[in-house]
Amino acid sequence: MKANFILAVILLAAFQNVAAQNNPALRAVDRVRLSEAFRIGDKLGDRVWQGWRKAPFAVLLVTPEYEYLIRHPQPSADFTSLGYDRALKSNVLFRKRSQRTDLLAAMPAIKGSFVSTIVVGTAENTSARTSTPWVATLLHEHFHQLQSSQPNYYGDVDALNLSRGDTTGMWMLNFAFPYNSAEVQARFSDLSRSLADALQASERTDFTDKLAVYLNARRNFERSITAADYKYFSFQLWQEGIARYTEYRVAQLAATQYKPPAKFRTLEDFTPFEHTARAIRERIYNQLRTVKLSDAQRTAFYSLGAGEGLLLDRVNRRWRSSYFVEKFDLGRLLSAENLGRRL
Numbered sequence: 534m535k536a537n538f539i540l541a542v543i544l545l546a547a548f549q550n551v552a553a554q555n556n557p558a559l560r561a562v563d564r565v566r567l568s569e570a571f572r573i574g575d576k577l578g579d580r581v582w583q584g585w586r587k588a589p590f591a592v593l594l595v596t597p598e599y600e601y602l603i604r605h606p607q608p609s610a611d612f613t614s615l616g617y618d619r620a621l622k623s624n625v626l627f628r629k630r631s632q633r634t635d636l637l638a639a640m641p642a643i644k645g646s647f648v649s650t651i652v653v654g655t656a657e658n659t660s661a662r663t664s665t666p667w668v669a670t671l672l673h674e675h676f677h678q679l680q681s682s683q684p685n686y687y688g689d690v691d692a693l694n695l696s697r698g699d700t701t702g703m704w705m706l707n708f709a710f711p712y713n714s715a716e717v718q719a720r721f722s723d724l725s726r727s728l729a730d731a732l733q734a735s736e737r738t739d740f741t742d743k744l745a746v747y748l749n750a751r752r753n754f755e756r757s758i759t760a761a762d763y764k765y766f767s768f769q770l771w772q773e774g775i776a777r778y779t780e781y782r783v784a785q786l787a788a789t790q791y792k793p794p795a796k797f798r799t800l801e802d803f804t805p806f807e808h809t810a811r812a813i814r815e816r817i818y819n820q821l822r823t824v825k826l827s828d829a830q831r832t833a834f835y836s837l838g839a840g841e842g843l844l845l846d847r848v849n850r851r852w853r854s855s856y857f858v859e860k861f862d863l864g865r866l867l868s869a870e871n872l873g874r875r876l
Contacts, residue, residue, distance in 0.1 A: 556615060557599045557627055562800060563655055566664050567592065567603060568620045569797045570671040577786045578672070581779060582853065588679040591650040592671070593642055595632045597658075602626040607646040634658040637670055639677035640702075649678045656802070663802040665809045669787075673780035680772065683857050693764050693861065705772075708765050711758060712830045720754040721826045721833065728840045729821035744848065748867065755864075767862045769831060774838010774863070775856070777817065781839065784810035817843070838863065 559567075571590060578585030591605040602612055604623040612626035632642070634654040642650040651674040653659065656667035680686065696704045711717045727750045731743040755763050787793075787806035797803060820829075820836035841863045845852040852866045859865045 570668045588682045593652045609644040639674040649681045669784045676776045676779040720757045724750045725821045769834035770838035777835045777839035778842030781813040
């Protein structure tokens with residue numbers, strides 16, 4: 534009897550060992566990258582946005598064969614647990630791949646749950662390409678999680694009445710904005726270039742004049758489109774533009790007030806956060822100068838909104854405390870009433 538029990542224990546251990554060997558596993562480089570994103574979020578996020586750490590930071594990492602779910606409070610039954618990962622401070626679960634490997638998006642991606650989840654491919658398979666920009670992009674997406682976790686966010690989005698019967702949420706990407714209108718294109722070019730002028734004048738005596746030119750161009754642009762088009766434009770600046778701004782601000786903080794751990798610094802493709810922050814800022818400025826609305830379409834709003842965030846840092850340093858109150862309209866934060874005597 535005793536011999537049979539010992540044999541059963543040996544067979545069970547052998548079976549568990551084989552099962553463990555057959556399970557997939559996160560690559561070491563992906564664990565380091567994810568850990569770094571979580572670490573920076575914990576250390577720096579609340580210094581940019583109050584309440585950052587309270588937002589869910591659920592991630593679905595998409596690899597060529599499998600998807601790995603990390604920090605999700607409501608995993609669906611189609612995932613299998615790999616156990617607790619101390620570096621990620623989370624259980625890690627997996628399933629066969631169902632998403633594209635180049636995705637970079639935050640959405641309720643897990644069946645049966647409304648928790649916003651960052652669905653992201655590995656650095657090599659996304660536009661980020663390497664580790665440090667990938668971490669910065671993940672923090673951009675985490676800001677979207679902070680946005681959508683605000684009280685009444687979804688109800689307030691619905692109240693914009695922009696879906697036009699679309700219940701899937703795809704209207705946010707496919708809204709019929711007049712990108713190809715010659716007048717709208719001309720007004721948008723004036724708007725973008727005057728914002729770049731104001732930003733580059735921010736340390737010079739002509740800043741006030743450049744700001745006035747920009748605010749006038751903003752009013753002219755608003756007058757050139759319908760009320761619904763302006764609401765969509767404003768929503769995109771608020772949503773995507775400030776996410777790009779946040780990506781820059783967190784990278785800038787990481788460059789100046791944070792030292793990455795050795796495991797991250799010794800990755801083969803590591804670059805300092807200073808390089809990433811500079812690249813993000815240069816991209817914002819370059820796109821403001823060169824973007825063509827008909828070509829970039831919705832993505833043209835990313836740099837414009839990010840530029841307005843940088844402008845607000847100059848003229849209304851407390852604007853971030855009003856951002857989640859004055860939802861979907863940065864124009865209100867740039868109004869004469871809110872600017873007051875801060876110039």
